Amino acid sequence: MNSTPAAATDVFAPWEDPGATPLIRFDHVTKRFGSFTAIDDLSLDIYEREFFALLGPSGCGKTTLMRMLAGFETPTEGTITLGGQDLAGVPPNKRPVNMMFQSYALFPHLTVADNIAFGLKRSDMPKSEIAGRVDEMLALVQLSKFAGRKPHQISGGQRQRVALARALAKAPKLLLLDEPLAALDKKLREETQFELMDIQEKLGTTFVIVTHDQEEAMTVASRVAVMDHGRLVQVATPEVIYEQPNSRYVADFIGDVNLIEGTVFECTGGKCRIKWADGVDPITAATSGTLNKGDSCCIAVRPEKLAISAERPADAVNALSGKVLDIGYLGNISTYHVGMPGGRILKVQVANRNRLTRRPFTWDDEVWISFTETAAVVLTS
Numbered sequence: 001m002n003s004t005p006a007a008a009t010d011v012f013a014p015w016e017d018p019g020a021t022p023l024i025r026f027d028h029v030t031k032r033f034g035s036f037t038a039i040d041d042l043s044l045d046i047y048e049r050e051f052f053a054l055l056g057p058s059g060c061g062k063t064t065l066m067r068m069l070a071g072f073e074t075p076t077e078g079t080i081t082l083g084g085q086d087l088a089g090v091p092p093n094k095r096p097v098n099m100m101f102q103s104y105a106l107f108p109h110l111t112v113a114d115n116i117a118f119g120l121k122r123s124d125m126p127k128s129e130i131a132g133r134v135d136e137m138l139a140l141v142q143l144s145k146f147a148g149r150k151p152h153q154i155s156g157g158q159r160q161r162v163a164l165a166r167a168l169a170k171a172p173k174l175l176l177l178d179e180p181l182a183a184l185d186k187k188l189r190e191e192t193q194f195e196l197m198d199i200q201e202k203l204g205t206t207f208v209i210v211t212h213d214q215e216e217a218m219t220v221a222s223r224v225a226v227m228d229h230g231r232l233v234q235v236a237t238p239e240v241i242y243e244q245p246n247s248r249y250v251a252d253f254i255g256d257v258n259l260i261e262g263t264v265f266e267c268t269g270g271k272c273r274i275k276w277a278d279g280v281d282p283i284t285a286a287t288s289g290t291l292n293k294g295d296s297c298c299i300a301v302r303p304e305k306l307a308i309s310a311e312r313p314a315d316a317v318n319a320l321s322g323k324v325l326d327i328g329y330l331g332n333i334s335t336y337h338v339g340m341p342g343g344r345i346l347k348v349q350v351a352n353r354n355r356l357t358r359r360p361f362t363w364d365d366e367v368w369i370s371f372t373e374t375a376a377v378v379l380t381s
Contacts, residue, residue: 012222013237014047021084023048023173023206024069029078031064031230038064040230041078048173051200051207053217056227057253062210065227066176069208070099083173096173100180104163106151113138113147116166123170137165140199157188161195168203177209181216193219214254218242226250242302247381251300258306258346260299267291272378274299277342283318285376298379303349305375308336308361309368316370322346324365336361338369 014020022045031039039061046052054062067073068080071092080087087095106115116137120130138144141161143154151159160180167175180196181189197220200207211217217224218238225235226249234246245251248259260283262276272291273282276299283299291297312319325345326337329352336348346369361367 012049014050015045015223020047022046023050023083024208025079025081026065027079027081029065029068029075029080031061031068031073032076038230039068039075042230042232043078044225044232044235046206046208048206049204050222051197051209051220053221053224054208054210054227055212055214055217055224055253057212059229060227061230062227063178064230066099066178066208066210069174070097070176071095097176098167098170098172098174099176099178100163100167102179102182104151104159104183106159106162106166108151111148111150112143112154112162115151115162116169119166120169125170133169137169140168140202141165141195156184157192160184160192164196164199168199168205172205174206174208177207179211180209181211181213189216190219196220218254226253244377245300245379248298248300248379251377251379256303256347256349258299258301258303260301260344260346262297262299264291264293264295264297266293271373272297274378277340277344280320280341283320283376284373285378286373287378289378289380291378291380295380300377300379301371301375303335303347304333304351305371306346306348307370308338308348308350309370310361310365312368313370316368317373318376319368319370320346321366321368324361324363324367327359327361327363334359336367338367340369 024046026042026044029039029042030037054065056062064073068075071087071090107118110118113134117130117134120133138147141164143158143161146154146158181192184192193216209220221238223235223237224241226233226241228249234241234250241250241254245254251257252259260276262274265273265275265282270286270288271284272287273284274297275282285299320340322338322340324336325339328335333349333351338346338348340346348369
């Protein structure tokens with residue numbers, strides 16, 4: 001009996017479709033404050049239904065970019081379009097955009113339900129529909145039984161959800177979130193990240209989040225834009241940002257990484273051998289770029305991609321000898337700092353799969369660090 005294989009699940013990636021029209025387009029946008037350039041000739045497309053993250057350190061320009069989308073700042077040069085409409089001259093209250101602030105900005109004298117209804121009462125929504133919309137939003141954020149409480153009578157995480165419901169009540173095309181989870185403790189923040197993702201997927205509203213928290217951006221976003229000094233350094237999915245950073249800056253900014261400086265010894269057939277210390281074998285790494293002998297480069301390899309052993313693995317492509325300098329126990333993982341030739345220190349992370357009764361290695365042990373050629377990324381910038 002012949003059977004037709006089930007169709008593969010469609011992957012949401014409109015940025016890979018050359019025919020897709022972006023919801024938001026920044027076209028050569030520059031923003032200056034006097035002599036200071038906050039955004040420097042930036043072009044970026046964001047698509048409908050994306051959960052897009054602007055990630056970077058303080059002062060990188062991510063909040064300025066969001067404020068221009070909201071209408072609180074005006075570009076010095078360039079254009080911003082939303083749904084094909086040039087936003088120049090369109091005031092904040094006339095844009096199909098809502099913004100959720102870090103402080104939540106709830107009215108302390110109003111109930112949860114009245115906080116959500118506040119904007120609706122000032123919109124053109126018929127009064128007869130407002131109560132139903134409020135109930136819908138309360139159900140969405142699972143706060144129906146708290147509708148009559150005041151903000152001070154609910155938890156910080158619940159206040160965050162009230163602010164989210166209020167921001168979504170008018171069904172904006174675009175929701176901007178400015179460090180929305182910064183006030184929550186770590187465990188609650190992690191739980192709320194998944195709630196945000198579920199709500200965004202249910203509604204299909206485009207979310208743009210500003211954050212300096214790498215884990216938050218990697219958890220919630222369909223794509224991440226890493227920013228530095230008003231410029232986009234890399235825009236890609238979380239997986240690509242983490243596994244294939246395009247520069248030392250991105251590799252070092254996202255998660256833990258070992259960066260090993262070196263020079264190209266030889267490079268053929270998609271593989272490079274990198275000289276990194278005197279008297280030791282070169283490191284072999286896969287690369288899609290074109291490098292010449294003598295070129296300076298940097299090898300980036302994540303700590304969890306390194307293996308540690310007492311003996312040199314017989315089949316290891318890359319095996320480096322060193323000495324354990326320090327050990328950290330973090331519950332789910334153990335971290336080893338291993339001293340290498342030339343004074344370098346590599347960080348190795350090992351999952352604690354079994355109950356830890358005795359460490360396999362201790363301080364000052366001689367060990368071998370090994371990794372595959374595809375675990376290392378060769379960076380030239």
